[in-house]
Amino acid sequence: MDDQLPARAHLQGELVPRQVASAQVARMPHRLLASWQRSEDYGVPVETVQPVFTGAYDEQSLFFECGQQVLGELARNLADEPISLMLTDADGLVLNRFSGDHALLRALDAVHLAPGFSYAEREAGTNGLGLALADRVPTVVRAEQHYALSLCSYTCAAVPVLDPVTGRLEGAVNLTTWSQASSDLLLALAHSAASTTSALMLSRASGRTARPAPRGEVFRVEVPRLEPGAGTLRELSQPWTAALHRAEDAVAAGRVVAAVGERGTGRATLLAQAERRHRPASRILAASAPAPADVEAWLDLWTPEVGKPHTAVVVRRVDELPVWAAQRLRDLVTEVPLAVTAERFEDIPAPLAGLVDAVVQVPALRERAEDVVALARHAAMRVRGREIDIDPSAAHALEQHHWPGNVSELVEVVRAAAGHTDRIEVRHLPAELLTGSRRRLSRIEAFERDEIVRVLTRPGVTMRDAAEELGMSRATLYRKVAHLELRVPR
Numbered sequence: 001m002d003d004q005l006p007a008r009a010h011l012q013g014e015l016v017p018r019q020v021a022s023a024q025v026a027r028m029p030h031r032l033l034a035s036w037q038r039s040e041d042y043g044v045p046v047e048t049v050q051p052v053f054t055g056a057y058d059e060q061s062l063f064f065e066c067g068q069q070v071l072g073e074l075a076r077n078l079a080d081e082p083i084s085l086m087l088t089d090a091d092g093l094v095l096n097r098f099s100g101d102h103a104l105l106r107a108l109d110a111v112h113l114a115p116g117f118s119y120a121e122r123e124a125g126t127n128g129l130g131l132a133l134a135d136r137v138p139t140v141v142r143a144e145q146h147y148a149l150s151l152c153s154y155t156c157a158a159v160p161v162l163d164p165v166t167g168r169l170e171g172a173v174n175l176t177t178w179s180q181a182s183s184d185l186l187l188a189l190a191h192s193a194a195s196t197t198s199a200l201m202l203s204r205a206s207g208r209t210a211r212p213a214p215r216g217e218v219f220r221v222e223v224p225r226l227e228p229g230a231g232t233l234r235e236l237s238q239p240w241t242a243a244l245h246r247a248e249d250a251v252a253a254g255r256v257v258a259a260v261g262e263r264g265t266g267r268a269t270l271l272a273q274a275e276r277r278h279r280p281a282s283r284i285l286a287a288s289a290p291a292p293a294d295v296e297a298w299l300d301l302w303t304p305e306v307g308k309p310h311t312a313v314v315v316r317r318v319d320e321l322p323v324w325a326a327q328r329l330r331d332l333v334t335e336v337p338l339a340v341t342a343e344r345f346e347d348i349p350a351p352l353a354g355l356v357d358a359v360v361q362v363p364a365l366r367e368r369a370e371d372v373v374a375l376a377r378h379a380a381m382r383v384r385g386r387e388i389d390i391d392p393s394a395a396h397a398l399e400q401h402h403w404p405g406n407v408s409e410l411v412e413v414v415r416a417a418a419g420h421t422d423r424i425e426v427r428h429l430p431a432e433l434l435t436g437s438r439r440r441l442s443r444i445e446a447f448e449r450d451e452i453v454r455v456l457t458r459p460g461v462t463m464r465d466a467a468e469e470l471g472m473s474r475a476t477l478y479r480k481v482a483h484l485e486l487r488v489p490r
Contacts, residue, residue, distance in 0.1 A: 031135060032126060032145055038134075039125035039147040041385065045223050048150040049111050049125070050283075052118040053219030053301055055294040057095045063087075063161065063170040064095055066200040070193050071098050071173070082177055083186070084108055085193070088129050088158075089171040092120025104178065111150050113176065116297060118217060124148060128156025129174040136160050136169060140187050143179035155179050157186035159194035164202035173197065218288040219301050222272070224281055236375075237368040240270075247274035247339075247360045255357035257339040258348065264408030265362045267341035268316045275312045275337065282337075283311045289320035299325065302332045312337040319347035327351040365403040365410065372399050372410065379411045380418040388418050391425040400487060401433045426488070427457035434487045441484075449484050452477070456488045 057064060067087040075085050075098035084099035094115050099105050108114060121130035125147030132139040138159040144152050158174040173194040175186050243259075250257045251274045259267035272284050285305050290298040306313065313333050318326065319342035326349035338355065342348045345359050365372065373395045380388035390398075403409055417428040426434070431453040435441075441449065455466045467477040481488065 028145065031131065031139075032141070035121060035126040035131050035134065036147055038121060042122045042125075043223075044123070044125035044147060046125075046147065046149060049113075049119075049123075049148050050221035050223060051112040051219060051301065051305070052123045052217050052221070053112075053116050053287075053298070054093050054118055054217045055116050055219075055290050055298070057089065057093065062201055062204060063089075063163075063197075066204065067161070067171070067173065067197045068096055070197045070200060071096065074189070074193055075099065082181055083189075084113075084176045086113075086129070086174040086176070087171060087197075088119065088133070088174055090133065090169045092118050092123065092130055092133055094119060094174075095171070104176075107153070108176065111148075113154075116294070124151075127151055128176070129158040129172050132158035132160055132172050132174075133169070138187060138191060153179050155181070155186065157190045159187070159190040161194045161197050161201075164198050165205050170201075218290045218294065218298060220286045221305065222284045222286060224276070237370045239363040239368045240266075240371060243360050243362050244270055244273060246358070247271060248277050250358035250360070251275055251278045251337070251339070253358075254337075256355045257358045257360060258345055258356045259339065259341045259360050259362050260343065260345050261362035262343065262364050262406055263317075264406030265364055266407045267362045268314050270360070270362055271314045271339040271341065275314070275339070279310070279312065279337075281310055283308065284314060285311055286314045286316065288316040289318060292322075295322070295325050299328055299332070302329070306333055306336050313339070315340045315352075318342050318349065318352050319344070321349055321352075323349045323351065330355065365406040369399050372401075372403070375407060375410055376414045376424075379414040380424065383415050383418040384422075388421075389423040391423060393426045394424050394429060397426055397429055397433055397487060425457070425459075427454075427459075435484055445484065448480060449486065452480060452484070452486065453488060456481075456486075 059065070059068075064087065071085045071087055078085070079100035082099075082101045082104050084097055084101070084104055086097045087095045089095060094113065094117055097105070097108070097113075097115055113119060118124070119127060119129055121127070121134045124130055126141060127146055127148075128139050128141040131141060138157075140155070140157045142155045146152050146154070146156075154176050155178070156174060156176045158172045160172050161170050162168065163170050173190050175190045175193075177186060247257055247259065247270055251271075257271060257274070259271050261267055268286060272286065275282055275284055285302075287298070287302075305311065313336050315329070315333075315338070318340045321329070330351045340348065340352060340356070345353070345356070348356065365375075373390065376390060376395075376398055377387065380390070398410070398413075405412075413430060413433065414424070416430075417424045421428055431450045434453055434457075435449060451470060452466070455461060455469050456463075463474055463477060467474045470477065472480075
């Protein structure tokens, strides 16, 4: 059994040796042990939850509207109980929180279990709502079953909520109480709230628009992983390496660095790697400019975090900050190592631009095509937790693409492909990756392109087969392939 335990076992709020924990941990459900192991693999700190702030949510969504109503009514009936009720989205972002117990609310604030913060398993380790979303089943996590020691004072029950029409996971209802309080009815209450939310969504579903895509995180604390450099790529092309060395030299000299270049090139990643190489034990507080409605809440997060020891700050997309927010931020970060990103140095607000001592240009992905396959393999491994094979034809197609969205676009493409196969082939890639032409296609041309690529990328299909299935002559098919500049391997 010891070999199946995570290397860091903890029980009753204390770190304990493996051999001591074995008997108690062996009685834990398999799902919890598997979640502990994933938490360790993700590099989640065992001592405390590090904040990952994403910001406000679209309050016009049907899921939020219905869940808000259901939890609000339930909270009024439980006003005198030490229970906090929350709604989260499918990515673990806490959307709202209800409780009449002010002591509980203050305690939850201390562990960042609050609106705007992510409590996905990848961010917070094993916890009720994170595990319910990961496994898509109702879940209770009690006291010492949490991965992070700072959560062992709580018991959480969470139930996923599915869209009643599409079946898509919308989020979860989460109920949290003190670990010493009775939790027997907690899961039943969460079940009831989730079911009522789904039923209310069904009754109001007619004519509603789809839920918007979630925004990226805007505030996150990253701590060193168990193994130095875990989860990073060390060997990339000369343009990237040269930029990394320039950033590393500036960090070592105590300068404030600005990484500039196109979006999605990995500007913040480069700065974080430079910081890690110089100060491996640093906490890196990585933040992005928030939506206008979140600026005040975003600024409030800085004070308790920048005062902690061994903290370095990377602020992404500072060119999107209003000048007044940049001025307040400057006042908050004057005593910590600072680095920023922007598309152009000229667009950095003056209060922060005046701090910059060194500017590093980060090359676009199209300028370092030799990195594409290495980055794709790394992205696939992050999705699946192991290496995923990339077919030579697919690798060639990835290398030939222009990548206007840079590394961010590549990661999205690979994530989608790796989620469906153990070997990425051309047929798993979006049709636009196989189009040489950069001109904007009409809707009819785009439809034709997608159909031609769909058929031609199936294993064993010949041009004759494809032409017959598509209802056109081979000559017409060849002509359309040439017109659309399709790079379909034959």
